Amino acid sequence: MNPNTPQEIRRIPSVDRLLAGLDADIEAHGRHLVTACVRAELAAVRSAARDGLPVPDNAKLLAAIRRRAEESAAPRLRPVFNLSGTVLHTNLGRAQLAELAIERMAQAARAPCALEYDLADGGRGDRDDLIAPLLVELLGADLSHADDLAATVVNNNAAAVLLALNALAQGKEAVVSRGELVEIGGAFRIPDVMRRAQVRLVEVGTTNRTHARDYAEAIGPKTALLMKVHTSNYAVSGFVKSVADVEVAALARAHGLPFLVDLGSGTLADFAALGLPSEPTPQQALAAGADLVTFSGDKLLGGPQAGLIVGRKALIAKIKKNPLKRALRVGKTTLAALEATLQLYRDPDRLCARLPTLRLLTRQEADISAAAARLQPLLQAALGPAVSVSVQTCASQIGSGALPVERLPSAALVLRCERFAGKRGGHALRALEAAFRALPTPVIGRLHDDAYHLDLRTLEAQDESLFIAQLSHFAPSVS
Numbered sequence: 001m002n003p004n005t006p007q008e009i010r011r012i013p014s015v016d017r018l019l020a021g022l023d024a025d026i027e028a029h030g031r032h033l034v035t036a037c038v039r040a041e042l043a044a045v046r047s048a049a050r051d052g053l054p055v056p057d058n059a060k061l062l063a064a065i066r067r068r069a070e071e072s073a074a075p076r077l078r079p080v081f082n083l084s085g086t087v088l089h090t091n092l093g094r095a096q097l098a099e100l101a102i103e104r105m106a107q108a109a110r111a112p113c114a115l116e117y118d119l120a121d122g123g124r125g126d127r128d129d130l131i132a133p134l135l136v137e138l139l140g141a142d143l144s145h146a147d148d149l150a151a152t153v154v155n156n157n158a159a160a161v162l163l164a165l166n167a168l169a170q171g172k173e174a175v176v177s178r179g180e181l182v183e184i185g186g187a188f189r190i191p192d193v194m195r196r197a198q199v200r201l202v203e204v205g206t207t208n209r210t211h212a213r214d215y216a217e218a219i220g221p222k223t224a225l226l227m228k229v230h231t232s233n234y235a236v237s238g239f240v241k242s243v244a245d246v247e248v249a250a251l252a253r254a255h256g257l258p259f260l261v262d263l264g265s266g267t268l269a270d271f272a273a274l275g276l277p278s279e280p281t282p283q284q285a286l287a288a289g290a291d292l293v294t295f296s297g298d299k300l301l302g303g304p305q306a307g308l309i310v311g312r313k314a315l316i317a318k319i320k321k322n323p324l325k326r327a328l329r330v331g332k333t334t335l336a337a338l339e340a341t342l343q344l345y346r347d348p349d350r351l352c353a354r355l356p357t358l359r360l361l362t363r364q365e366a367d368i369s370a371a372a373a374r375l376q377p378l379l380q381a382a383l384g385p386a387v388s389v390s391v392q393t394c395a396s397q398i399g400s401g402a403l404p405v406e407r408l409p410s411a412a413l414v415l416r417c418e419r420f421a422g423k424r425g426g427h428a429l430r431a432l433e434a435a436f437r438a439l440p441t442p443v444i445g446r447l448h449d450d451a452y453h454l455d456l457r458t459l460e461a462q463d464e465s466l467f468i469a470q471l472s473h474f475a476p477s478v479s
């Protein structure tokens with residue numbers, strides 16, 4: 001290629017001339033953004049022109065600038081289709097909120113709200129009071145000590161554990177079974193959290209077996225609490241033993257120590273009654289004698305990201321006085337969504353219909369298979385003969401560490417191809433996966449067994465039309 005002559009390079013229009021043709025874009029995205037896009041596009045064109053590439057005409061330049069501006073103005077936090085087979089996918093935002101929670105969040109965001117304001121007497125209020133009575137009502141229903149329960153809310157369950165440990169055991173020891181020193185994705189590890197909370201971890205038992213006497217022998221003058229951690233994201237099987245909550249609770253009581261249970265997920269619903277694999281609830285932990293339980297808002301509870309701490313009034317009071325509480329507290333939109341989510345639990349009959357997490361987890365295989373049968377021919381037609389689309393039964397995971405071994409029967413569209421977008425073999429499959437990720441609403445599936453799987457458990461009927469509409473984007477890249 002010949003380098004362009006200086007005259008040709010001088011044909012490149014000025015920033016101002018281009019801006020004059022971009023009134024609508026300036027109106028939509030603002031002058032700053034559009035000007036930056038003009039400069040970026042011109043820099044790219046100049047550099048290409050120096051290498052001998054032709055200078056595009058004005059219409060092409062304006063179109064390229066428009067594309068840059070639109071891309072740049074679009075949100076980075078984009079909605080996606082989670083068809084990965086993991087219902088509560090941490091990297092894809094975990095729980096989808098109930099409509100009521102979404103409405104209340106918007107309301108809290110839009111107008112001033114009584115976040116820390118007592119409307120009865122006009123004095124200062126406590127943001128925890130928006131949620132605590134509701135939590136105590138839901139968790140304490142069958143407990144004899146319900147009137148000794150209180151609650152507080154922080155940013156996530158990791159924060160709840162950090163805060164509880166620091167408030168109750170700073171400079172002292174906490175006793176935990178070796179079998180429960182969990183690591184959750186994203187670098188939450190019990191030993192590290194202990195260190196950060198300035199608590200000395202006393203490990204008892206072995207990886208596979210811990211006995212009540214192990215806890216008993218570890219208790220000394222520096223012991224501040226006994227702790228159990230729900231091994232939420234793994235299962236040890238075979239020659240195993242752990243100590244039941246009631247036994248640890250009895251030991252703690254005998255020594256006058258608080259007993260803290262970190263549940264991780266902690267659903268409030270009766271999973272067995274819903275036909276789901278059973279999962280320990282905070283109600284059960286409290287009934288078994290836990291003095292404090294911590295659990296996430298956005299795992300099985302199906303609410304916003306939050307960490308909930310429920311337990312004895314005196315312990316909650318101590319936790320709330322800790323300066324870390326101020327650093328870890330949640331904002332008004334989170335509280336609005338959490339309150340709405342918890343209110344839904346008052347009506348168990350309609351809970352599954354209204355709470356997306358439970359609606360998705362309890363979706364029947366027949367319903368999912370019917371959706372797969374509906375979508376298979378449409379996807380096959382959109383992708384053409386190079387890709388084979390079949391329907392297969394599959395097994396969804398609950399995700400976010402909950403019930404790591406259990407699977408829910410589901411149905412998937414399974415895509416196989418030898419060639420796609422000019423690529424072959426494994427490269428073809430990865431190109432196919434990338435093409436789904438590049439759709440206007442990106443589709444996240446799973447590569448597995450030389451095929452690309454789209455688990456349809458999490459594609460609800462109301463979203464099918466959007467999924468189908470964007471299949472037209474495949475037409476040009478197929479073969």
Ligand SMILES: *Cc1c(COP(=O)(O)O)cnc(C)c1O
Pocket residue numbers: 156157158159161182184188229230231232233262263264265295296297306307400401
């Ligand atoms: C998920 C989990 C956490 C961390 O909760 P986040 O809400 O993600 O901060 C802590 N402990 C256990 C046992 C968990 O499963």
